[in-house]
Amino acid sequence: MIRHVLRYPSARAACLILGVVAVLATAGPALAPHDPLAQDTAALLQGPSAVHWLGTDALGRDVFSRLLAGSTVSVLASLLSVAVGLLLGVVPGLLSVFLGKRFEWINLRLIDALMMLPFLVFAIAMTAMLGNGLVQAMFAVGILITPVFFRVSRAAALSVANAEYIEAARLMGASTASVIRRHVLRKVVPAVAVSAASMTGACLSIVASLTFLGIGVVPPDPTWGGLLATDLANLYDRPFGPIAPALLIVATVWALNALADAMRDTGTDNKEKPA
């Protein structure tokens, strides 16, 4: 599948960007030229220079170092949300097809209820109840994206649930778990993978929004969203400030969406070469 996906130029560009982001996420803090938390109150709101490539913030901290150091939390937070969403969405989504009408009805109503909750308000409420931490906020986001994975996995499972080879497997005595594992899962995974890529991009934006509001990550820890908020606060003194964190967020979200599109196109017509 990877070979097919990489036929698309947009997918190749996306992989390149995501590769850079992966490097930043894993080695960002180590690559930072300065301590991202070190304040220098004699050098506030400075412009780009040889020492501070992206200048300094309102407390004299090196913005470039904070951008690098904030990559890990920003990316991991999105991945954590998607993991929660996958776990809570895919398993019930598959089981709702095979475990009978009552289980299906309860799950569908729960998912309907979740779809009605507003993202930011629910995340703020969760952090108010459980404490203002990254895990709590991302867990809240993960719960809210559960319906996406539930519906995608359920739709994919429904498309094969009545296939003859599934019926044959059942007649031969295969258990539900075995049927799902051996025959259904391989049909569901590509659709879920597309959604996961797309939702990782969405979660990155949500993480940026939450940290922009001061939810999830506590100062002085840097995040891309937090940096954007700080830079916007000092827009008059550093009008160029928000460009770097905004570009990083936009590029990553675009790359994830482009990759998701390529995966979807590959899945729908993997024989046809892209134009």
Place this chain on the structure above:
Amino acid sequence: MIRPSGKRWPLALATALAVAGCGGAKGESEGKARLRWAFMLPTSWDPVTSRTGADINTVSIAYASLTRLDKDGNVQPALAKSWRYSPDGRTLTFELRDKLTFTDGTALDAGAVKAFFERGKTQKDSFLRPEIESIATFGTDGPLRVVFHLSRPDYQLPYVMAGRVGAIASPSAAAKDKAKLALWPVGAGPFKIVEFVPESHAYFVKNPDYWDAANIHIDRLELTTLSEPTTTIASLVSGAIDVASIGPQRVAEARARNLTVTTAPSLNANDLMINRNKAPFNDPLVAEAVRYAIDRKELVRTLTVGLGTPTNQPFPPHYFAFDPQTKDQWLYDPAKAKALLAQPGHAPGSVNVEIVINPLINEGLPELLQAQLAKVGIKSHLRIVPPGSSSWQSEVYIAKRPAAAVDGTVGRESPVQNLLAVYGPQGIMNLSGPYSPKAFLEAVDKVRATPIDAPEYRERLQRATRLGATQSTSVWLFSTPFIVATRPRVKHLNIVPSQIRWEGVTVE
């Protein structure tokens, strides 16, 4: 619903535009002065259940107080045209103006004032009770005289009555529905409420029956919640709001964008509240070390663009309650802080503190404090109380859960009232409450018993400040003036030391 036919659409559109245009022109020709102000909504619209000092700014839109302060902080007549103490200082009589009415049409007379304060004494969720505890009983002497019978002489009361405490609410409205009063103010203030959406806005129109209505030149006042600091200037420039408080760091931007920036002396002071009942501050040496670890000059330079003033007391240095004797106490001395920590055997880095912060205020201050504490070996981590004023109220002011919290005071009309708010047993900003130093409380009692024109008044007041500052654990940091940005159409801003008022303000 009536719809115009297809052929009539252009005509209908032209008519609609003409009507809209005429509407605007009519509104202008009537000369209605509308002012939009961005500020925090009060914790309650009922003065009895309102909880914070900053509430007086908004409560005073709908309510008039018995007295009021002038720009120099001196007490002046308001609903009460005069007052006098008995020779022994145990009875205080306010003489009300004649023919005062609440906006619900009921009379504001001595009986109404008595009923208001009795509710303040008896209502279960009253935040007025500690403020009026020196008043034993309330009486009347005719329809215009209210008599306070005091349990001990208290010469601060005319000042106290200039604020939230003396903002008289309609007893009829309270009798009908106390809970509604928290959402729908019924007072005798400069404006009458016409619309309120919690967490969003409150709209008011001029109250023609306000005792000083001749000085109100605004026909409609629209109070909206404080916008995100980053968008405040843009909101002012675009005309979405006319008046807003701004931080010192935004003064240059506001001026550059042709807004009028007014700075005025305030009673604002920022502090790191310390809870002596919680580790590690149950060790007094750790609390003392924090005082020496803070470089106030760096805070002022970095956060206030030089507009602030360092202070180690809950008052700015220009205020008469500021104690000059302790002015130079706890100057920045990291070596002494380290030595103090070493005494009880705290190894560098072994003291760990959680500091609770409010993300909407004190931008940058918590991180600077954290860095300064780290320099003397005190590790700290910040915990954000989620946005929403009620969370901060319940977590910090009421439950007093944190070991440390970054906060500040906007001051009170009476200096004693302010001292009790920050050091008193029931003070909302005394994180160590109900602990309050005994010597401080005795000193406060002496101040209360001293007439404000007595020669020893100032010395006694400053001694109470000194005892509060030295015997409690909170660390005062710096003071900032009122900084208010306005659109050029707003003139004659009226700022008294503890609040923004609307008498005399004009809108072109």
